[in-house]
Amino acid sequence: MTGEHSSKQYDTDLETIRSKVLLMGGLVERQFQEAINVFRNGNLDAAERVIKDDDQVNRLEIELDDACSHLIVRRQPTANDLRTVMATIKVITDLERIGDEAAKIARTAIHLHKRGAGTIDHTETVRVIAAGAADLLHDALDALARLDEKQAMRLIAQDVVIDRDFRSIMRNLITFMMEDPRTISASMDTLWVAKAIERIGDHAKNIAEYVIYIVEGKDIRHTDYATGQLDESDV
Amino acid sequence: MTGEHSSKQYDTDLETIRSKVLLMGGLVERQFQEAINVFRNGNLDAAERVIKDDDQVNRLEIELDDACSHLIVRRQPTANDLRTVMATIKVITDLERIGDEAAKIARTAIHLHKRGAGTIDHTETVRVIAAGAADLLHDALDALARLDEKQAMRLIAQDVVIDRDFRSIMRNLITFMMEDPRTISASMDTLWVAKAIERIGDHAKNIAEYVIYIVEGKDIRHTDYATGQLDESDV
Numbered sequence: 395m396t397g398e399h400s401s402k403q404y405d406t407d408l409e410t411i412r413s414k415v416l417l418m419g420g421l422v423e424r425q426f427q428e429a430i431n432v433f434r435n436g437n438l439d440a441a442e443r444v445i446k447d448d449d450q451v452n453r454l455e456i457e458l459d460d461a462c463s464h465l466i467v468r469r470q471p472t473a474n475d476l477r478t479v480m481a482t483i484k485v486i487t488d489l490e491r492i493g494d495e496a497a498k499i500a501r502t503a504i505h506l507h508k509r510g511a512g513t514i515d516h517t518e519t520v521r522v523i524a525a526g527a528a529d530l531l532h533d534a535l536d537a538l539a540r541l542d543e544k545q546a547m548r549l550i551a552q553d554v555v556i557d558r559d560f561r562s563i564m565r566n567l568i569t570f571m572m573e574d575p576r577t578i579s580a581s582m583d584t585l586w587v588a589k590a591i592e593r594i595g596d597h598a599k600n601i602a603e604y605v606i607y608i609v610e611g612k613d614i615r616h617t618d619y620a621t622g623q624l625d626e627s628d629v
Numbered sequence: 630m631t632g633e634h635s636s637k638q639y640d641t642d643l644e645t646i647r648s649k650v651l652l653m654g655g656l657v658e659r660q661f662q663e664a665i666n667v668f669r670n671g672n673l674d675a676a677e678r679v680i681k682d683d684d685q686v687n688r689l690e691i692e693l694d695d696a697c698s699h700l701i702v703r704r705q706p707t708a709n710d711l712r713t714v715m716a717t718i719k720v721i722t723d724l725e726r727i728g729d730e731a732a733k734i735a736r737t738a739i740h741l742h743k744r745g746a747g748t749i750d751h752t753e754t755v756r757v758i759a760a761g762a763a764d765l766l767h768d769a770l771d772a773l774a775r776l777d778e779k780q781a782m783r784l785i786a787q788d789v790v791i792d793r794d795f796r797s798i799m800r801n802l803i804t805f806m807m808e809d810p811r812t813i814s815a816s817m818d819t820l821w822v823a824k825a826i827e828r829i830g831d832h833a834k835n836i837a838e839y840v841i842y843i844v845e846g847k848d849i850r851h852t853d854y855a856t857g858q859l860d861e862s863d864v
Contacts (some may be wrong), residue, residue: 452851466701473702480698483718548808560662574808578803616687 416474429499436507554600664734671742679735686728791830
């Protein structure tokens with residue numbers, strides 16, 4: 395096998411993996427959007443679909459991990475090519491976790507709708523953070539598809555806004571619960587949904603970091619740049 | 630280079646990585662233990678140490694990811710050996726996240742102690758779940774060190790108990806907040822700490838799953854066995 399042949403085969407295999415990762419990305423993006431719809435309208439069938447879609451996401455995770463292993467063994471990539479495969483393995487884990495969080499949102503939404511949200515406008519409470527996280531996820535997948543490092547850099551700063559939104563939601567819900575303890579159960583459900591959304595933002599930011607790692611070979615995890623130099627509590 | 634030489638070199642390199650992963654494991658285990666102590670006694674210096682230790686954990690993550698990449702490129706492991714490296718890459722991510730959660734516990738603990746826990750016995754509230762998660766983490770690292778698949782299998786069932794403990798804490802805190810809304814802020818801090826502990830349990834369970842994967846080459850993620858056949862909400 396000539397070097398060129400091996401390299402072409404490598405490119406083909408990698409392209410197959412890349413398409414499947416983007417397929418998985420599209421799936422969790424839809425899953426997240428549907429979960430937010432369920433939170434809004436309490437549609438039980440839609441909730442079941444979100445939870446069921448998680449099986450497909452989980453299957454894709456295992457398939458893709460296997461595909462990455464096989465690629466490494468068969469094609470023995472160079473250090474440079476291997477960087478892309480390593481980053482892909484990490485991206486797959488983040489996508490799977492986004493699917494988990496979407497399923498959690500759907501389950502909590504059903505819980506909330508069955509019991510009634512009371513006086514809380516739960517949809518309005520998470521509207522801004524949900525839109526922010528959906529944009530961030532969409533743009534991170536887009537940056538991954540186009541290997542657009544500049545866009546990825548911008549997204550890392552956007553996650554800081556989502557973290558701030560979450561802390562503000564938490565403070566408001568605590569005030570609300572104190573003023574009217576009958577809203578505590580519904581407030582808690584809303585808070586878990588906000589937390590799941592904030593985590594989806596974190597995973598999208600991780601994906602953006604891996605895009606930069608692929609393009610630049612620079613590991614920016616745990617740098618001031620990546621954390622937005624925040625030293626506030628991120629709970 | 631003969632096959633034998635290459636294989637010996639591979640073993641040496643892998644052994645170096647394994648020791649460093651176990652070092653990282655010991656570090657996050659201590660970090661978690663210290664964070665729980667801070668939650669108990671509110672010691673500000675100790676909290677700073679937990680948060681500072683996270684830098685070292687983050688550095689180890691990047692170093693270990695690099696070491697794994699270099700191992701793959703230089704030694705070109707067989708499918709079987711590569712499985713161990715792939716699982717190691719995933720274990721490193723879980724260890725890093727445990728460090729994050731420990732730092733969160735320390736930050737929330739300081740927050741709680743500065744403001745006062747009021748009538749909540751916050752230490753008692755998380756005592757059982759903290760002990761359960763500490764045992765699970767310790768035993769998962771032990772199973773990883775000895776590649777003890779049977780122990781790893783037992784641990785996966787233990788995580789179900791931790792998830793149940795968490796749901797019970799959440800129900801109790803909600804009742805508490807409803808009965809006395811003045812406890813809401815302190816209850817919320819305690820709840821975030823319980824949530825961080827529950828997540829540490831999840832990460833320890835992931836490590837146990839990777840031990841089984843290394844030993845058996847069986848991917849048990851997302852099977853009924855791995856989830857303990859739970860279909861309850863895991864928020």
